[in-house]
Amino acid sequence: MKLQGNIVDIKNKRIFKGEITIKNGFIFSIEEKQHASETYILPGFVDAHIHIESSMLVPSEFARLAVMHGTVSTVSDPHEIANVLGVEGVEFMIENGKKVPFKFNFGAPSCVPATMFESAGAVIDSDAIKTLLENPDIKYLAEMMNYPGVLFDDAEVMKKIAWAKHYNKPVDGHAPGLRGKDVSKYISAGIYTDHECFTYDEALEKLQKGMKILIREGSAAKNFEALIGLASEHFENMMFCSDDKHPDDLMVDHINKLCARAVAKGVDVFKVLQMACINPVKHYNLEVGLLQVGNTADCIVVEDLVDFKALQTYINGALVFDNGMSLIPPVSFENLNNFNCNRKEVSDFKIESSAEKIRVIEALEGQLVTNELIEDALIVDGNLVSNIDKDILKMTVVNRYKNQEPTMAFIKNFGLKEGAIASSVGHDSHNIIAVGVSDAAICKAVNLLIENKGGVCAVSNSEEKIVPLPVAGIMSDQDGATVGRQYAELDAMAKKMGSRLHAPYMTLSFMALLVIPSLKLSDKGLFNGTDFKFTSLTVNN
Secondary structure, three states: OEEEEEEEEOOOOEEEEEEEEEEOOEEEEEEEOOOOOOOEEEEOEEEEEEOHHHHOOOHHHHHHHHHHHOEEEEEEOOHHHHHHHOHHHHHHHHHHHOOOOOEEEEEEOOOEOOOOOOOOOOOEOHHHHHHHHHOOOEEEEEEEOOHHHHHOOOHHHHHHHHHHHHOOOOEEEOOOOOOHHHHHHHHHOOOOEEOOOOOHHHHHHHHHOOOEEEEEEOOOOEOHHHHHHHHHHHHHHEEEEOEOOOHHHHHHOOHHHHHHHHHHOOOOHHHHHHHHHHHHHHHHOOOOOOOOOOOEOOEEEEOOOOOOOEEEEEEOOEEEEEOOEEOOOOOOOOOOOOOOOOOOOHHHHOOEOOOOEEEEEEEOOOOOOEEEEEEEOOEEOOEEOOEHHHOEEEEEEEOOOOOOOOEEEEEEOOOOOOOEEEEOOOOOOOOEEEEEOOHHHHHHHHHHHHHOOOEEEEEOOOOEEEEEOOEOOOEOOOOHHHHHHHHHHHHHHHHHOOOOOOOHHHHHHOOOOOOOOOEEEEOOEEEEOOOOEEOOOEEOO
């Protein structure tokens, strides 16, 4: 097979008209040759850090959408399903991913559960990490979110890092806001990446101290604008990632969009493509071709080097996407779940109190971090209730692994004027999380998820809508296009109900993520992520 086009030689920073010969899945030759084609041929894009589960799709279905945007490979942390089902969940992701022509590279989840301050469905200790890292299908130790454990030399944390070093596999980082001596110690433990930088200065310090920084642009968490200014000088030590990408967004674009935005910002195209194609392969030692003779033919044909619209995608020499159509067939798989709680009553969500002041979680657009606010309480019949006028809404987390009383809090910036939204995608332990204007609406949304053994839903005064997620309560068993359309309709319903957030469900899913400051809610209570301890909902006068 032969491909003709403008060949993009990233290593030597040149573009030339040429012809690529592919034999048995490998690049046999690359020759300069005149022809009429005006398209461009380049290595495929690599998402340097993503949780496939957050697309709400199993790996095989994720692949069918991702190749449409020129993505040929991912560095995938199966942390989400591991928190639900442990090693069994990780094995499910690996085996399902092997059924399609796409290069998934899974890591060993380092923090299951993420903290002891929430209830998860499984535990992966250092012995289990050793077993996972022995597996050649496991390419790295996934993000070490327990940075306090690293800073205080927690024995179990250090054992996990030691096993990664033993098997010569990289260790991924996760250290939002960590600076100075603390980040120096974190790096000295052998952790060399971070995708959680808030600011330019934070990322610059980490780069100067030897870390590789990932520019993240997911459905909710976005740091592209904050960090892209570093790319021109530090491109050799930077990569692109999405971290979490919801299905409707994945239908529209992927890493190609970040390339387009970077070029539009004036970053040299070769530097952009080194970040998008080359650096992840080199850092993680991936078996992904880089458009060199002898490499596997993992390459893409794009319309131009401005929008990076993919026309064709090849993986191991096989055409997997062609002019608008994914050629990866759907695959069958056995479902697995871990949803064991009973229906709730409206009374379960009442908060009896006479407090005048309450702590409120302030959700921030495009961020995983939150603020802690102190606001006036609204009390009706002796109970704390949502204050719709001030956009201070009641929030709950419900343990999905066993019957337990829900925990309650209040949150600002979801903007709902009626009903409730809920999700069993609740990082990191994936308990049920819901926000609503009334106890009755919250209860109805929570029960809808329990009845379906997982999903994302909305209930208004006149209708209810759900995207069922029966695979571990976090992924669909349907095809990607169907899930994308269903999710887009659900997103639109939440916004019709008043939400002003760009991605209300993705934002909701992170409101139980305790390892990101400052105020979050787990199934065990309201949690201060800055001090790393529980705090009270009500404030003493």
